[in-house]
Ligand SMILES: Nc1ncnc2c1ncn2[C@@H]1O[C@H](COP(=O)(O)OP(=O)(O)OP(=O)(O)O)[C@@H](O)[C@H]1O
């Protein structure tokens with residue numbers, strides 16, 4: 001621990017004196033390192049019984065000093081989101097981690113516009129008023145619910161920022177932990193409920209086989225076939241639930257890859273071609289594969305179209321037509337591109353429409369069961385689209401057919417991959 | 433923004449708008465907790481929401497006073513006046529949203545003692561959608577994002593649609609089983625409150641539009657189609 005403190009003091013000195021960048025940033029480096037020393041590293045070091053040897057691999061500087069220009073970079077690249085808020089409530093500085101976590105963040109903005117959770121606003125305002133350090137938790141409801149832990153305290157007067165005092169806020173995203181807890185209980189509740197029926201039926205058949213069907217080879221074959229079907233259903237159910245959990249777990253993580261949406265839809269459709277001709281269904285693809293770039297996760301978007309095409313074919317009789325096409329631009333979805341999957345199948349009664357994406361919801365349970373459905377397909381679609389900030393639009397006329405349209409934000413010309421966020425505005429300008 | 437003779441006028445405007453975000457945060461949290469209290473049949477949480485409403489009322493009063501003071505002292509014109517008028521309207525809208533969230537929480541108390549009903553999932557989903565729209569419009573206000581505001585304004589029909597569907601569903605249940613009439617009525621009120629929160633959310637969209645563009649958003653907002661069968665989720 002002593003050694004660690006020595007290193008940090010060294011860094012503070014080096015940063016404060018030797019920095020050629022703006023004085024504000026230099027000061028910031030020093031101040032934040034001091035802060036980090038007392039909070040972040042302090043904790044990490046406490047967690048480690050012995051500080052690692054060889055931290056001083058710094059080559060020419062020898063010893064354990066970190067070169068002067070590393071200070072601000074260190075703060076900038078620290079994985080913990082840090083925000084600096086002025087006495088008048090303005091955002092003075094945010095490091096890369098904070099920018100990644102809070103995409104709407106603009107330097108100079110009032111902090112309540114960035115995070116308006118009452119616990120956050122109250123704690124930061126109180127610390128700006130009385131100077132005391134506070135730890136607190138807060139939740140944000142933007143799109144997907146997210147849970148955070150944070151700590152706020154005052155920085156000493158800092159010249160680089162003018163006469164105003166500043167509070168420093170350290171935020172940690174705890175959404176994942178929260179979700180894991182939530183999902184575990186949901187998973188158990190759902191799985192046990194849904195597994196009960198097939199399990200009961202398998203047990204019933206086993207008992208029958210053990211008793212009077214023992215000597216009846218014909219019945220045995222029949223029962224074994226049913227048991228196999230039920231067991232496969234259970235397996236699919238567990239697979240789908242696992243897949244849904246995985247998707248939900250990462251729902252708050254934005255995808256990063258730039259992808260041609262139409263091509264993904266085309267590829268999914270071609271996988272279904274053989275099955276379609278086998279079932280007497282015409283599968284039509286009417287879209288330009290080189291159009292419509294989105295930011296997404298390829299496997300998940302494939303899963304969306306696979307589920308929709310699978311449904312369209314499953315809930316249509318032989319002779320029906322399933323069409324995949326680009327949706328015309330729609331003022332209700334500005335900035336989004338749409339791909340629709342429509343069928344000329346049985347359609348969905350209006351009063352059931354709004355429940356379709358609920359997990360385990362089926363319009364007709366026996367019918368979906370008969371087709372091997374688990375009722376998770378559209379729930380998976382919905383969660384994937386949530387993650388992509390997209391939507392699913394469903395329209396249907398009973399007895400005539402249904403159309404499921406996927407809407408996703410169109411990738412802009414200049415998509416910036418979160419790994420390399422835009423450069424931060426210089427702190428001095430931002431502090432105004 | 434144009435430069436002002438008195439430097440701290442900008443500061444007044446910033447603080448007033450920050451207050452809107454703060455109120456938005458409280459309204460959002462009230463709605464979220466009210467919904468949670470319905471879904472988890474949690475009467476204690478419901479009472480917490482009911483108490484919280486007073487804080488929001490106080491914030492509205494404070495904001496109104498601040499706006500009146502600024503208007504009287506600075507006699508703002510054009511842009512700035514619009515910002516102030518919009519702030520006043522948004523704050524009273526948020527106060528109404530808080531009231532509606534409180535009403536939802538009030539319904540949660542008798543519901544927590546009643547038999548669980550499957551329909552609460554539909555309500556919870558409608559609630560999540562309503563909350564998502566509210567959050568999005570507050571973001572749009574914070575970043576003056578007109579596109580998002582217009583999008584939310586256009587999407588309100590989805591909430592109307594959900595309301596219509598829930599209404600039909602509740603009626604069906606109540607007709608089938610008269611023991612469900614009491615619970616069904618409570619759920620119907622909750623759905624109605626959510627539907628109105630959705631309407632108020634579109635008012636905030638209109639105000640964001642008004643602040644940025646200086647005129648009002650038309651009257652032809654898509655409503656839940658009476659006969660078409662269309663729904664958006666996700
Ligand atoms: N194209 C469609 N036409 C008519 N009904 C549909 C269509 N797509 C979905 N549905 C209805 O919506 C229900 C839910 O669909 P979902 O894809 O979630 O589950 P599933 O198809 O039953 O099972 P799974 O997809 O998990 O195998 C279905 O059971 C069916 O009743």
Ligand SMILES: [Mg+2]
Pocket residue numbers: 307310311373377378
């Ligand atoms: Mg399906």
